[in-house]
Amino acid sequence: MRCLVCGRISFKLICKSCQNKFLQPNLFKRTLACGLDVYSFYKFSEMKNLIKSKYSIFGSTVYKTLAKNSFAKYAKEFNYPSAVYAIPIDDRPTPNFSHSAILAKSMKSKFLIPKYAKLRATNIVSYAGKSLNFRLKNPRNFNYTFKKDIEVILVDDVVTTGSTLSEAYTILIQNNVNVLFALTLADADD
Numbered sequence: 001m002r003c004l005v006c007g008r009i010s011f012k013l014i015c016k017s018c019q020n021k022f023l024q025p026n027l028f029k030r031t032l033a034c035g036l037d038v039y040s041f042y043k044f045s046e047m048k049n050l051i052k053s054k055y056s057i058f059g060s061t062v063y064k065t066l067a068k069n070s071f072a073k074y075a076k077e078f079n080y081p082s083a084v085y086a087i088p089i090d091d092r093p094t095p096n097f098s099h100s101a102i103l104a105k106s107m108k109s110k111f112l113i114p115k116y117a118k119l120r121a122t123n124i125v126s127y128a129g130k131s132l133n134f135r136l137k138n139p140r141n142f143n144y145t146f147k148k149d150i151e152v153i154l155v156d157d158v159v160t161t162g163s164t165l166s167e168a169y170t171i172l173i174q175n176n177v178n179v180l181f182a183l184t185l186a187d188a189d190d
């Protein structure tokens with residue numbers, strides 16, 4: 001096959017050289033108005049094409065490659081005095097795999113336990129290309145179905161206005177969950 005990025009013949013969907021050149025993560029921090037710190041590994045503008053490929057048949061492979069270069073590396077360095085749960089936001093298969101679940105899965109370590117399908121929107125509405133005003137008027141109405149009194153890292157693929165993460169954060173606080181911070185693949189605030 002050919003590398004998705006450079007087009008050269010490659011055994012991997014994104015060749016090793018492109019992974020080394022373009023997928024080295026940085027940590028960008030943003031603090032949302034609700035107080036939640038959001039760390040992102042990439043700038044959305046630089047990863048647009050790869051992230052948008054999530055809707056293609058290569059989507060899950062691209063996400064696994066991105067996760068291996070970012071979330072998994074981060075998780076390897078992460079340690080904490082007690083178990084921390086990595087909870088993907090609304091990890092609903094769309095249409096055939098869940099982007100946020102792939103990212104959370106790659107974080108599995110001695111200290112980090114991914115938990116799936118614990119935080120799901122009851123209001124299914126697409127936010128793509130929508131304004132903050134629209135997002136605020138159409139909340140996701142998350143339903144949380146896991147333990148209280150635990151430490152959690154929220155996981156999502158893209159942070160845009162932060163309204164989804166803020167809403168998830170609020171629900172978790174109401175459930176006595178201590179959200180340490182959120183981790184996303186890419187920050188679209190640029």
Ligand SMILES: [Zn+2]
Pocket residue numbers: 003004005006007008010014015016017018019
């Ligand atoms: Zn390449």
